[in-house]
Amino acid sequence: MATVTLKGNPVTTSGELPKTGVDAPNFKLVATDLSSKSLNDYLGSTVVLNIFPSVDTGTCAQSVRTFNEKASQLDNTKVLCISKDLPFALSRFCAAEGLENVESLSDFRDGNFGKSYGLTFVDGPLEGLHSRCVVVLNKDAEVIYTEQVSEITEEPNYEAALNSLS
Template sequence: MATVTFKGNQVTTFGSLPKIGDDAPNFRLIATDLSSKSLNDYLGHNVVLNIFPSVDTGVCAQSVRTFNEQAAQLDNTKVLCISKDLPFAFARFCAAEGLDNVESLSDFRDGNFGKSYGLTFVDGPLEGLHSRCVVVLNDKAEVVYTEQVAEITDEPDYEAALKSIS
């Protein structure tokens, strides 16, 4: 279990993020067109997993905007924005914001992504949602960077995450 804070109050997660050098756990997430996506769909690309509680909060929305802007400059890299939001909320948000350099994926069906990556909250007011994390994978789906943001209301370290892509 990992411990982070939400507005200064301690909350815990289901487990711990994968370790650098590990093979990333596979996943099945739902795209905005309701198709299923797995890690295998992204093999051969660097992948930034931008994970957060809900796109309907200011900090989460900003992380999607920031990665969208910076992803346009990255070669052979996919940015996946992941939460338990319904695919319809993601589609609405990205369309309204004109975001097209990120993919939005939902863990709403079974929550297995959050469990296998060890980042689902097990207590606190956001229990059942995802912790704010960034996990970067190389083109072989090996973990090259992780960050579990210590205070949920803070943004991730975009620069460090993107520098980890070689």
């Protein structure tokens, strides 16, 4: 279990993020068209997993916007924005914002992504949602970078995540 804070108050997650150098756990998530996506769908590309509690909060929305902007400059890289938001909310947000360089995926059906990546909140007001994290995978789906943001209301370190791709 890891502990982060929400406005200074401790909140616990269900485990620890995968370690660098290991194969990323597979996942089954729901795309905005309600199709299923797994890690195998992204093999051969580097992948940035931008994980957050809900796109309906300012910090989460900003992380999607920022990664959308940065992703347009990356070759052979997919940015997956993952939360437990319904696919409809994720689609609506990206359409309203004109975001086309990120892919939104939802863990709403069974929450197994959050469990297998060890980032589901197990207590606090956001219990059941995902912690703010970034996990970067190489083209073989090996973990090359992780960050669990220590204060939920703060943005991730975009530069460190993107520099791991070099």
